[in-house]
Amino acid sequence: MSSVASSNADERRRRRRLAGTVKDALRELNLQLSLLNHHIGGRVALRGVDFDCLDMIGQHGPLSPSALAHRAGLHPATITGIVDRLEKGGWVTRERHPTDRRAVVIRAIPGRNAELFRLYAGMNASLDALCAEYGDDQLEVIADFLRRTTEAGRAAADDLADG
Amino acid sequence: MSSVASSNADERRRRRRLAGTVKDALRELNLQLSLLNHHIGGRVALRGVDFDCLDMIGQHGPLSPSALAHRAGLHPATITGIVDRLEKGGWVTRERHPTDRRAVVIRAIPGRNAELFRLYAGMNASLDALCAEYGDDQLEVIADFLRRTTEAGRAAADDLADG
DNA sequence: TGACGACAATATGAGTTCCGTAGCATCGTC
DNA sequence: GACGATGCTACGGAACTCATATTGTCGTCA
Numbered sequence: 088m089s090s091v092a093s094s095n096a097d098e099r100r101r102r103r104r105l106a107g108t109v110k111d112a113l114r115e116l117n118l119q120l121s122l123l124n125h126h127i128g129g130r131v132a133l134r135g136v137d138f139d140c141l142d143m144i145g146q147h148g149p150l151s152p153s154a155l156a157h158r159a160g161l162h163p164a165t166i167t168g169i170v171d172r173l174e175k176g177g178w179v180t181r182e183r184h185p186t187d188r189r190a191v192v193i194r195a196i197p198g199r200n201a202e203l204f205r206l207y208a209g210m211n212a213s214l215d216a217l218c219a220e221y222g223d224d225q226l227e228v229i230a231d232f233l234r235r236t237t238e239a240g241r242a243a244a245d246d247l248a249d250g
Numbered sequence: 251m252s253s254v255a256s257s258n259a260d261e262r263r264r265r266r267r268l269a270g271t272v273k274d275a276l277r278e279l280n281l282q283l284s285l286l287n288h289h290i291g292g293r294v295a296l297r298g299v300d301f302d303c304l305d306m307i308g309q310h311g312p313l314s315p316s317a318l319a320h321r322a323g324l325h326p327a328t329i330t331g332i333v334d335r336l337e338k339g340g341w342v343t344r345e346r347h348p349t350d351r352r353a354v355v356i357r358a359i360p361g362r363n364a365e366l367f368r369l370y371a372g373m374n375a376s377l378d379a380l381c382a383e384y385g386d387d388q389l390e391v392i393a394d395f396l397r398r399t400t401e402a403g404r405a406a407a408d409d410l411a412d413g
Numbered sequence: 414t415g416a417c418g419a420c421a422a423t424a425t426g427a428g429t430t431c432c433g434t435a436g437c438a439t440c441g442t443c
Numbered sequence: 444g445a446c447g448a449t450g451c452t453a454c455g456g457a458a459c460t461c462a463t464a465t466t467g468t469c470g471t472c473a
Contacts, residue, residue, distance in 0.1 A: 105389045106381040110374070112396035117287070118305055119403040120280040121298075126323055126410045134459080135284070135298060142281055153421065160289055162461055167423055189421045189468045209409050211273070213402035217395070218269040226268045228388050229395050232380070233275035239376035240282040246372050247289045297430080316450065325432050330452055335430095352439045352450045 113236065127206045131199075132176065136161070137169050141178055145195040151184075152191060160248060276399065290369045294362075295339065299324070300332050304341055308358040314347075315354060323411060 121135070128138045140159055144150065147158070152170060156163045170193055173179045178199055184190035204211075218226060284298070291301045303322055307313065310321070315333060319326045333356055336342045341362055347353035367374075381389060 102382075102386070105386065105393070106378060109381055109389055109393045109396065110377055112393050112400065113377070114305070115309070116396050116400045116403070117280065117283040118302055118309075119400045119407070121284060121287075121302055122323060123403045123407045123410075124280070124284075126407050129323075130410065136288075136460095139281055139284055142277070146278070146281075151421080152423095160285060160292075163422075164424095164462075165460055168459070168461095187421085187469070191422065206410070207406075210402060210406040213406065214273055214276070214399065215269060217398055217402060218272055219265075221391070221395070223265070223268065225391050226272055228384070229392060230268070230272045230275050232384070232392050233272065233279050235380055236377065237275065237279045237282045239373060239380060240279070240286045243370075243373040243376065244282070244286045244289050247286075247293065247369070299431090314450080315452095326451075327433075327453090328431055331430070331432095350440070350450085354451065 123210065127203070130206055131202065133172075133178075137172055140166070140169050141173060141195070144173075144179055144193055145200070149182075149192045149194040152193065155193065160244070286373065290366070293369055294365065296335075296341075299328075300335055303329070303332050304336060304358070307336075307342055307356055308363070312345075312355045312357040315356065318356065323407070 124138055125135055128135055133141065136159070140155060143155060143158055150158075152166045153163060155161075155170075156166045159166075161169075170179065170181065173193075174181055176199075178196060180194050180196060182192050182194060184192055221229070287301055288298055291298055296304070299322070303318060306318060306321055313321075315329045316326060318324075318333075319329045322329075324332075333342065333344065336356075337344055339362075341359060343357050343359060345355050345357060347355055384392070
């Protein structure tokens with residue numbers, strides 16, 4: 088297939104090293120973002136898990152404690168405590184479901200989001216500056232890779248939960 | 251500069267939307283990876299913070315509890331408990347520093363890494379398959395973006411710690 | 414209409430973890 | 444040889460996670 092005999096082996100090795108580089112960078116990125124979240128969480132009196140739940144509530148619309156527990160892989164009773172703290176801190180509201188009076192819908196309050204946005208301002212500006220250095224097609228590639236990696240992570244987590 | 255008058259505004263709007271897409275994907279990726287770590291941590295009886303510390307020890311070579319505390323943004327006394335659990339679980343060893351007998355060096359034991367690798371196997375395979383779909387230059391761009399984003403996260407965390 | 418099982422959320426108690434302070438051992442320097 | 448400084452850990456209080464049991468509500472069937 089190839090015009091040079093040794094290029095196939097070299098090619099494969101280089102590809103593997105390249106993929107390894109991407110994976111290492113991904114792991115380090117994950118670690119560093121966790122740390123950043125931990126720091127920011129310390130500023131607003133939110134634990135890491137609380138922070139994750141708040142993000143889920145804000146991103147995936149209003150949802151019930153059960154759905155949140157399933158999504159976060161936590162015990163329903165744990166969600167009660169988390170929502171208690173989030174509600175006391177003024178981050179979310181607990182509302183009774185209009186028709187099903189057993190159910191509760193947790194809704195994010197947009198008020199304190201500005202506070203969070205200010206804490207993330209530095210990171211946000213850095214990302215804007217970083218994105219500005221890439222071309223359109225490159226940004227498309229990056230966004231696509233991030234989305235697909237997210238989906239892979241979701242699938243891996245589901246597999247672990249099931250198996 | 252541009253040959254079409256209205257393309258500038260459209261271009262800027264499209265660029266901003268593209269950058270927003272990247273940032274949203276990044277946030278969701280961070281959330282999903284945190285969840286995956288939480289699930290995997292549950293399999294090996296490791297808390298999220300313990301997991302982060304173990305990753306740091308394995309990646310940044312043997313280091314002292316103080317250095318680890320500084321790097322992770324945790325109280326030194328907290329590190330003692332974390333290292334206790336890691337040591338009891340057979341993940342790391344506590345060794346006396348050869349010359350400075352006050353100091354302790356925490357070293358990762360490679361033994362149980364295979365166990366971790368098996369838990370990450372699904373995610374690892376998905377990432378390999380994902381990387382295989384991109385060209386060399388695209389993978390370079392992705393790795394570069396990830397590294398620079400990591401650096402931005404580190405800078406943002408440092409700013410928060412200082413200010 | 415009334416009764417039954419199923420579902421959703423929360424109160425409670427046990428076990429564990431995080432952090433602040435104090436204490437011990439050791440190093441570098443004078 | 445003595446002194447302050449450094450590095451780590453023991454101890455106590457406060458907070459968190461989780462499992463179980465309880466309360467209130469819904470859907471269904473006789």
